[in-house]
Amino acid sequence: MLERLLVMALILVSGACAAGQMWVKGNTHTHTTMSDGDSPPEVVVEWYKSHGYNFLVLSDHNKLVDPTQYDTDPADGFILIPGEEVSAESEHKPVHVNGLGIKEVVPPRNRATLVETIQENVDAVLEVGGLPHINHPNFGFAFGHRELEKVQRYNLLEIFNGHPAVHNEGDMARLPVEHVWDILLSSGRDIFGIAVDDAHHFTKFGAGQANPGRGWIVVRVNELSRSDVLKNIRDGNFYASTGVELKDYSANRSAIRVSIKPAAGVRYISRFIGQHGQILREVEGPLAIYRFTGQPCEAYVRAKVIASNGAVAWTQPVRRK
Numbered sequence: 001m002l003e004r005l006l007v008m009a010l011i012l013v014s015g016a017c018a019a020g021q022m023w024v025k026g027n028t029h030t031h032t033t034m035s036d037g038d039s040p041p042e043v044v045v046e047w048y049k050s051h052g053y054n055f056l057v058l059s060d061h062n063k064l065v066d067p068t069q070y071d072t073d074p075a076d077g078f079i080l081i082p083g084e085e086v087s088a089e090s091e092h093k094p095v096h097v098n099g100l101g102i103k104e105v106v107p108p109r110n111r112a113t114l115v116e117t118i119q120e121n122v123d124a125v126l127e128v129g130g131l132p133h134i135n136h137p138n139f140g141f142a143f144g145h146r147e148l149e150k151v152q153r154y155n156l157l158e159i160f161n162g163h164p165a166v167h168n169e170g171d172m173a174r175l176p177v178e179h180v181w182d183i184l185l186s187s188g189r190d191i192f193g194i195a196v197d198d199a200h201h202f203t204k205f206g207a208g209q210a211n212p213g214r215g216w217i218v219v220r221v222n223e224l225s226r227s228d229v230l231k232n233i234r235d236g237n238f239y240a241s242t243g244v245e246l247k248d249y250s251a252n253r254s255a256i257r258v259s260i261k262p263a264a265g266v267r268y269i270s271r272f273i274g275q276h277g278q279i280l281r282e283v284e285g286p287l288a289i290y291r292f293t294g295q296p297c298e299a300y301v302r303a304k305v306i307a308s309n310g311a312v313a314w315t316q317p318v319r320r321k
């Protein structure tokens, strides 16, 4: 019975598109002049709407921007999901947790230790019906796998953040966030990786600015509604990207299949990654298939697609049991 349930769960997470299913693109982390962004909500919303996004979370620091006044056309293929970047601190380090779909503003909770502070802000988001994602661990090199292993009740972690000051790749002493993700996955935690903009700057563009369009997620939904987008993010039914577009992605008990929508003149390598971040297989070209062999290194398997232009897509980990 248990095995049947697990197979069903896998199919639900990743099965072939049923009738009515579609992929929608969105960003869950953006700022406006309601906190420290340089543009008002209507300008920020317009940027995303006019760049092919289907949903957006305005996540100002410790503020909940009411989406109703900026999301007025129900038929434009674009929705706003209420949100906030709950911005706390502990041990002189920033602890930022996004709350998606919250019903009311969440005041930050500053506690004596980093672990307590992350946990309490995750719980604060859950208490108002929100979906928490833990933001940019390497911003200020605030925390890493040791802290995140002790935090419960979350399953979303930013593995890419487009702000220039967040050290996605770590430094000489600190791990890249993607490596932190593999450590958590290897310890048995079911964590899904998110890519976000953390955009602040819409008036001036450049490498030193926190501009939009750098990181997003693409979610498989039945309909473009707040509840369906949030449910499918929570269930890991999405991939994260900095520019690689997938045609389709599926997994079942025997294989993972990644199909890339190729851009002109760009080459692709799909890397299948397993327990402890091991590289299990690499495939060149627009179609990559990983067939499970039953080895322990397949405790989880995830795919990372790397394009010759530097863009990346990350699919979520698949566990067979």
Ligand SMILES: [Zn+2]
Residues within 6 Å of the ligand: 085, 096, 135, 136, 139
């Ligand atoms: Zn932040």
Ligand SMILES: [Zn+2]
Residues within 6 Å of the ligand: 029, 030, 031, 085, 198
């Ligand atoms: Zn932010």
